[in-house]
Amino acid sequence: MISFKGVTKRYADGTVAVDGLDLELATGEITVFVGPSGCGKTTTLRMINRMVEPTSGVIAIDGVDVTTRPAAELRRGIGYVIQQGGLFPHRTVLDNVATVPLLLGWDKKKARERARELLPRVGLDAALGARYPHQLSGGQQQRVGVARALAADPPVLLMDEPFSAVDPVVRAGLQEEFLRLQAELHKTIVFVTHDIDEAVRLGHRIAVFAKGGHVAQYATPRELLAAPEPGFVTEFLGGERGLRKLRFFAELDATPEAARPGSGEAPGATALGEAPDA
Amino acid sequence: MPEGEPLVRWDWIASHIELFGDLTVEHLKLSLLPILFGLLIAVPLGVLCARWGWLYPPVLTIANILYAVPSLALFLVLLDFTGLTIWTVVIPLTLYTLSVLVPNVVDGLRQVPEQTRQAAVAMGYTPLRRLVAVELPIAVPVIMAGVRVATVSNISLVSVGALIGIGGLGRLFKDGFDLQFTTPVFAGIVLIIALAVLFDFALVLLQRLLTPWTAR
Numbered sequence: 001m002i003s004f005k006g007v008t009k010r011y012a013d014g015t016v017a018v019d020g021l022d023l024e025l026a027t028g029e030i031t032v033f034v035g036p037s038g039c040g041k042t043t044t045l046r047m048i049n050r051m052v053e054p055t056s057g058v059i060a061i062d063g064v065d066v067t068t069r070p071a072a073e074l075r076r077g078i079g080y081v082i083q084q085g086g087l088f089p090h091r092t093v094l095d096n097v098a099t100v101p102l103l104l105g106w107d108k109k110k111a112r113e114r115a116r117e118l119l120p121r122v123g124l125d126a127a128l129g130a131r132y133p134h135q136l137s138g139g140q141q142q143r144v145g146v147a148r149a150l151a152a153d154p155p156v157l158l159m160d161e162p163f164s165a166v167d168p169v170v171r172a173g174l175q176e177e178f179l180r181l182q183a184e185l186h187k188t189i190v191f192v193t194h195d196i197d198e199a200v201r202l203g204h205r206i207a208v209f210a211k212g213g214h215v216a217q218y219a220t221p222r223e224l225l226a227a228p229e230p231g232f233v234t235e236f237l238g239g240e241r242g243l244r245k246l247r248f249f250a251e252l253d254a255t256p257e258a259a260r261p262g263s264g265e266a267p268g269a270t271a272l273g274e275a276p277d278a
Numbered sequence: 279m280p281e282g283e284p285l286v287r288w289d290w291i292a293s294h295i296e297l298f299g300d301l302t303v304e305h306l307k308l309s310l311l312p313i314l315f316g317l318l319i320a321v322p323l324g325v326l327c328a329r330w331g332w333l334y335p336p337v338l339t340i341a342n343i344l345y346a347v348p349s350l351a352l353f354l355v356l357l358d359f360t361g362l363t364i365w366t367v368v369i370p371l372t373l374y375t376l377s378v379l380v381p382n383v384v385d386g387l388r389q390v391p392e393q394t395r396q397a398a399v400a401m402g403y404t405p406l407r408r409l410v411a412v413e414l415p416i417a418v419p420v421i422m423a424g425v426r427v428a429t430v431s432n433i434s435l436v437s438v439g440a441l442i443g444i445g446g447l448g449r450l451f452k453d454g455f456d457l458q459f460t461t462p463v464f465a466g467i468v469l470i471i472a473l474a475v476l477f478d479f480a481l482v483l484l485q486r487l488l489t490p491w492t493a494r
């Protein structure tokens with residue numbers, strides 16, 4: 001479990017990005033941070049792996065305050081998928097994926113082996129391993145980013161808008177495969193997006209961030225759609241909320257109850273990807 | 279030029295091959311040592327300037343002023359300290375090299391995409407390792423562009439040193455001029471241009487080897 005207790009982040013210029021955050025993220029589940037631009041999602045995410053240090057409050061993973069661990073070592077144990085890929089342009093796909101294992105001191109052969117076996121798991125042809133990032137499509141780059149984050153098999157995965165740079169069709173495919181992968185891996189995932197549809201599709205739980213860096217509602221997709229908090233959340237869900245709700249529950253009906261996020265254990269959580277709007 | 283003298287006396291060239299060889303070796307030493315020293319200083323200095331932005335403007339100003347000082351003036355000043363050793367030429371050329379390379383190192387590091395840098399932090403690189411394994415390699419094309427400019431410019435500048443007696447192939451210009459004899463001047467020009475082209479080409483090849491990811 002990842003817990004935030006009274007966490008505030010005030011940047012040097014006085015901007016309060018996160019304000020008194022209390023939140024608990026369940027182990028083995030996908031928690032989605034959703035909200036408009038600038039409301040502190042990335043800041044909150046980055047406080048988990050100490051890329052940003054909180055001004056006050058405590059963040060703990062399984063009860064251990066993250067600030068008690070050396071930052072670089074902590075980060076090697078937490079997968080991170082960065083907004084817009086952020087692949088190393090000077091390394092082949094294989095070497096990009098092998099990054100963290102090599103930092104952890106695995107020998108080169110074993111790290112490469114691991115990278116090679118991961119490519120098909122994220123839907124990449126093994127032949128792409130020798131390419132450089134600029135020789136890949138946007139969707140392929142995102143997949144490499146996911147493989148790189150998974151390479152050392154970290155229990156926690158932080159994903160900052162991992163699928164935002166690709167077109168809707170590719171995105172739907174990536175989401176579907178992501179759910180399939182998670183059904184096998186059961187990682188504790190924190191997933192940032194500003195797309196409420198993506199949040200509803202992927203999240204076991206959704207934290208809706210509001211401007212000023214606080215969480216306006218923290219709920220399962222079902223609760224969120226059925227009973228959004230009046231005011232900001234209702235507004236954020238927007239005019240299409242009724243439609244979304246219909247679609248969500250229609251998909252739910254078409255899916256075995258156990259097989260989707262937001263309804264407990266999710267062994268084969270793939271069916272959502274085949275929804276009509278995917 | 280004396281009457282009836284051909285522009286180029288091939289027999290003179292043929293009988294002085296050994297001299298050309300010696301002068302070429304000296305010329306290369308005088309022009310490439312400053313590149314080596316320049317890199318050894320410019321990389322750490324550029325890293326510091328990229329890291330602490332306030333350091334860069336004064337460093338850049340000093341570099342530009344140094345670049346504006348005529349090379350002959352610098353040679354003459356140094357002559358009092360280092361005498362007729364290669365250092366009298368190598369030190370000024372190292373300074374010129376620095377004024378080309380430092381900005382390139384800084385620009386090279388600055389154009390590392392912020393996302394890439396953040397990704398390296400997120401993967402768990404320590405700052406030093408990130409610099410060596412991620413940031414500097416990505417800066418190599420920009421740094422190499424500076425190395426090419428400095429190399430060609432040094433190969434040409436070395437000849438000025440002939441006026442104080444340390445100028446590699448530049449000696450051919452001085453001798454030719456003093457003796458009113460065009461053949462060595464011709465040979466010097468051809469050799470210097472050949473060296474410049476050769477080394478520029480070699481550096482392009484080196485860069486291809488160092489940065490296979492830039493091949494399109």
Ligand SMILES: Nc1ncnc2c1ncn2[C@@H]1O[C@H](COP(=O)(O)OP(=O)(O)OP(=O)(O)O)[C@@H](O)[C@H]1O
Binds near residue numbers: 036042
């Ligand atoms: N290094 C920084 N220094 C000062 N202010 C910052 C810094 N990083 C972020 N901020 C500010 O903090 C607030 C929250 O930023 P953050 O990046 O966490 O938002 P976000 O929800 O991830 O937005 P987006 O959806 O656009 O990625 C914004 O107002 C932003 O301008």
Ligand SMILES: [Mg+2]
Binds near residue numbers: 041042043160
């Ligand atoms: Mg963000």
